[in-house]
Amino acid sequence: MTKVAELPDLNRPGNGLLVPLFRFQSLFGLVLVFIAAVVFSPTRRGELVFLDSGNLFNVVRSMSEIGILAVGMTLVVLIGGIDLSVGSVLGLASVGVAVLLTGPGFGLVPAVLLVLAIGLGFGLLQGFAITSFGIQAFIVTLAGMQIARGLARIWSGGQGVSITYGGGPGQAPVVFSLLGERTFNGLVPIPALIFAVVAVLAVVLLRVSAFSRHVYAVGGNEKAARLSGVPVKRVKIIVFGLCGLLAALAGIVHAGQLNFGGPNDGAMYELDAIAAVVIGGTSLMGGRGSVVGTVAGALLVGVLRNILALRNVDANVQLLVIGLVIVLAASLQRMRPASVS
């Protein structure tokens, strides 16, 4: 835990060499894992399979949903919270958008906006429950995880909702299928673009706005933040709202990629998102960390999973490797405060 007075140092880039090194530990980790993937890549006709551009974009696409969730999770973790509901909200949103698009009366834009609003509302409610009733975020969002899953199953009638495209009744607008497509010569997957936009917006939000200082202040020392006039309650509610909003966005992307709204989809995604945040160097104690780190953390997991799969490593061993990486990242984080301050 740091004092509020120290926060600006961590917040501003370029304060000596050690600070960025630790702050972006996952970026260096990503580079190392990337190099390892290149070294161990299978080859075909003298070319490295891993570096094939199609494969690299597969990696980004495969992590884009987790990445979007992890960006929202970063904000929550920065204020010293946790959100276990994001996987279920993703499932709820995927069902919601599938039902609305294949049912009568909803155009693409209203359907997407309504689902985003549901995610936002769900998050705001959780934030409200946490701040107003003084219940821990872990517990409120644990309940939220069950509630969102239940809602998803009720809304879908207990069945996955398939999405077909066209102009007829019961068909979704063809535009929505773009989420499963690639752009720029069929190379860059749309979900990866959305992930990139979300990440950039979050980085900007955490760099330039007054809101950013509030987030780091609340996470660093809530009491001090309150005493110095930060609207702690409002900041917390907004952060949980944003996290819910991003979970809904990830759910929409999920449904578009799979042409399917699955009431059971997104299970355990909250843990993958938390893993990306932790590997990204954000402290679960709150107050320190960055979205850039989280993005690198998500990509690191993606590259690792990809190279393990390309080498046909047994699925159970893959779990071990990723578990070890999480422990490693967390222990690096433990060493950080002493060295930096």
Add this chain to the structure above:
Amino acid sequence: MRNSRALAVAGACLLLAACGTTSENSGTPGAQGAPSSCGPDGQYTIGMSQANVAEPYRQRMDDDIRAAAAAVPQFTVNFADAAQDNSKQVEQVDNFLTQQIDLLIISPNEATPLTAPVKRAYDKGIPVLVLDRKVDGEAYTSFIGADNVDIGRQAGEYYKNVLLPEGGKIGELRGLAGSTPAKERHDGFVQGIAGSDIEIVAAQDGDWLRDKGQQQADAILKANPDIQAIYSHNDPMGEGARIAAADAGRGDLPITGIDGLPIESGGLKAVEQGRLSATFIYPTGGAEAIDTAERILIDCGQVPKTQTLPTKLITQANAAETYAELNNGS
């Protein structure tokens, strides 16, 4: 700090090197679903994308494939596990395409989400064998699986004709809500008992799991102590229900399952030892898949678009015999 990280990464790399195998197989894309090359002299890499190996049924499917492929020296099979996640399975199929496998076997987690990646493979000229659960459309080479509606119907007819010919109240333990087999095994069963006096008075989701089956059967028996049997959508939930029934002083309550896995903890043993009254074999299709792959890749032959595997009613009369048969056959 950087050193320790580098060390650990080096460790992870060692692990990679130790476990990895290189697939050097390549082929140029051919026509839809037709192999680019075939014949007995080639070496073929098969990608097997499994929905979830945590389920014993699917583990057995992988084992059946492994055992059958071991007898074909030309085949190397790479296994992947999607851990019940549609997105992860899409990623796996893409990875297999990156590896340029010669044939894809897939047991999809759900139909619609896997349709697009399966079509991608098929359009690239990779033969695709779909196991257990269909994908949408026609972009695959052959579907191998049993018919869950038919199995449910046969179970219903067994209740109607053998177990409760006079009719009666029963409980139902359903599979995971939202999953296709849970719906089909229910729908078929309702068709099977149509016209009889059998009434499903309680139905709960047991999520395919033994412990959840036990809890739900507990509740069903509390609320409806007069039920005369429990129809479980799979064997593990039925085993759980058996514990609940014994606990409620109904040790002799007839309980039936589905799957009949020929493993030590499977339904065949449960029927043989009297914990389940009956079960219905739900074949994995693993051996049939490798057989089909041989016909495509080695014999350069044609295969039927749909191969429906028969189920079989298992009672105490044939449980032990079937167990032996299924474990020596493969």
